[in-house]
Amino acid sequence: MNVAKYLLLTAILAVLLLPVMELAAFIAVAAQIGFLPALALIAMGSVSGVLILRHAGGGHIARVKVALGNGSFTTLQADSSGVLVLLAGILLAIPGFITDVLGLLLLVAPLRRAIGAALGGQSDGPRADGVVDLPPEQWRRVPDRELPDRRGARDG
Numbered sequence: 001m002n003v004a005k006y007l008l009l010t011a012i013l014a015v016l017l018l019p020v021m022e023l024a025a026f027i028a029v030a031a032q033i034g035f036l037p038a039l040a041l042i043a044m045g046s047v048s049g050v051l052i053l054r055h056a057g058g059g060h061i062a063r064v065k066v067a068l069g070n071g072s073f074t075t076l077q078a079d080s081s082g083v084l085v086l087l088a089g090i091l092l093a094i095p096g097f098i099t100d101v102l103g104l105l106l107l108v109a110p111l112r113r114a115i116g117a118a119l120g121g122q123s124d125g126p127r128a129d130g131v132v133d134l135p136p137e138q139w140r141r142v143p144d145r146e147l148p149d150r151r152g153a154r155d156g
Contacts, residue, residue, distance in 0.1 A: 022096035029097055045100040049092025052107075056085050082135075084112045 030038040084106050091103030106112055 025097040052089035
């Protein structure tokens with residue numbers, strides 16, 4: 001069997017089995033802590049996923065749309081940390097303990113950097129050359145007249 005067909009079949013099987021696994025996980029957790037606390041955990045996970053998507057996902061969603069519209073996956077690789085935060089928000093918004101655990105793991109910064117590096121993206125850490133690379137929505141141009149005059153500060 002071709003590797004691509006095998007991976008596709010595995011992915012389809014995982015998606016079909018996910019609701020069954022989520023139900024089993026919910027029953028197991030509800031048996032340990034009770035039905036209402038388990039339901040409250042599911043609701044809190046979904047609300048936090050929506051909040052993550054709303055807060056951190058807006059700029060990332062726009063970049064993903066532009067990258068997919070241009071047919072460029074290199075932009076997605078360069079912004080792999082942002083895409084993984086977006087994926088974490090989506091996983092948390094889906095009700096269920098398994099997707100919540102996967103989403104929470106993607107929110108752990110060292111793990112997210114390792115996954116991003118494995119996918120070929122840039123790391124979030126400081127660069128060796130001292131350059132700070134910010135997305136366009138995080139910086140603005142300041143006219144020179146607003147910058148403090150530091151010529152006299154060096155003379156003392």
